[in-house]
Amino acid sequence: MPYDARMVSGTQLRRTVLVVDDEEMVREVVCTYLEREGFSTVEAIDGQAALASVAQREPDLIVLDVMLPKVDGYTVLSELRKRTQVPVILLTARADEVDRVLGLELGADDYVVKPFSPRELTARVRSVLRRSGASEHRTEVLEFDGITIDGKTREVRIDGEIVAMPPMEFDLLAYLASSPRQVFTRGQILAQVWGSSAQWQDPSTVTVHVRRLRQKIEADADDPRRIVTVWGRGYRFEP
Numbered sequence: 001m002p003y004d005a006r007m008v009s010g011t012q013l014r015r016t017v018l019v020v021d022d023e024e025m026v027r028e029v030v031c032t033y034l035e036r037e038g039f040s041t042v043e044a045i046d047g048q049a050a051l052a053s054v055a056q057r058e059p060d061l062i063v064l065d066v067m068l069p070k071v072d073g074y075t076v077l078s079e080l081r082k083r084t085q086v087p088v089i090l091l092t093a094r095a096d097e098v099d100r101v102l103g104l105e106l107g108a109d110d111y112v113v114k115p116f117s118p119r120e121l122t123a124r125v126r127s128v129l130r131r132s133g134a135s136e137h138r139t140e141v142l143e144f145d146g147i148t149i150d151g152k153t154r155e156v157r158i159d160g161e162i163v164a165m166p167p168m169e170f171d172l173l174a175y176l177a178s179s180p181r182q183v184f185t186r187g188q189i190l191a192q193v194w195g196s197s198a199q200w201q202d203p204s205t206v207t208v209h210v211r212r213l214r215q216k217i218e219a220d221a222d223d224p225r226r227i228v229t230v231w232g233r234g235y236r237f238e239p
Contacts, residue, residue: 014040015129018059020050020076021091022069030063033118034125047071051079058086061129063121066092066103074106081107085166087128091116104208109168127194131167142177144239147217147226149174156217163216168193172209173217176227176237185234210235 017039019030024045031041042059044050047068054062062080066073077088090103090111103111109128112121142149148157154170156163165173171193176184184192186206194205214221228236 014038015060016040016042016057017125018042018044018050018053018062020044020047020062020068020073021065022046022067023065026065026091029118030121033122037122037126039125047073047076050076054080054084054086058084061087061089061125063089063091063125064108066090066094066099074102077103077106077108081166085164087131087167089121089124089128100202101204101208104205105212107166107212109166128167131171142174144177144180149177158217165213165216169209169213169216172206173213173227173237176235177239180237180239183230183233183236188234206235 017034019027019034019041020043021027021030022045027043027045031043034041042053044053048070050062050064050068051071053059064073064076068076073090073092077090080086080088087109088107090108091114092099092103092111093114094100100111109131110124112124140151142151146159148155149170150156151174154167156165156170156173172189175189175193186203189206190203210227211221214224214227217226218224226238228238230236
């Protein structure tokens with residue numbers, strides 16, 4: 001079987017994490033740690049099995065290895081983003097910035113470099129899932145010229161049309177828009193938006209997510225009017 005479900009004891013519904021890796025030992029370790037923390041886990045041994053699993057039943061989060069047989073992780077992520085905004089954490093053996101940036105550009109919410117600490121990965125899973133649920137910090141509706149940001153439904157509308165966003169992009173936009181014209185450094189953004197996982201993030205992560213946001217909410221991403229760069233300082237949201 002290309003995947004199997006592992007339910008923890010008890011009848012309470014658990015949040016499900018799909019673990020995609022062609023190495024059995026990696027899947028075993030990751031699933032064991034996640035289940036100890038109360039998650040239900042599903043396994044997939046390659047990209048095709050992962051896409052089939054998501055089509056059958058969408059998980060709450062996906063831990064996705066980049067170096068997969070048949071269909072690599074980047075391709076799987078690209079295909080996923082065509083149909084769902086389910087949070088994705090990439091596992092990569094490549095520590096180069098270009099590889100991290102590529103994953104984030106394709107829509108990953110976070111990344112972990114191999115070899116990794118299972119406890120660190122579990123902490124990141126919890127952090128991303130906290131962001132993907134109903135906002136515990138912002139439930140108000142922010143309305144500006146042509147853009148509406150609903151903190152309760154976690155929907156963004158541009159001129160009345162819903163714009164799909166992964167959890168991280170939504171939280172970044174909501175954070176900037178909650179204080180219009182205030183300049184935030186990348187360090188401040190990491191601390192407030194990425195929360196407990198900020199310690200593992202490179203500041204370039206913010207740059208990548210800002211670029212992706214601009215592609216979705218700006219009339220011209222190369223000449224942004226809503227998310228403005230303040231050179232040498234950071235970013236601000238223009239209402």
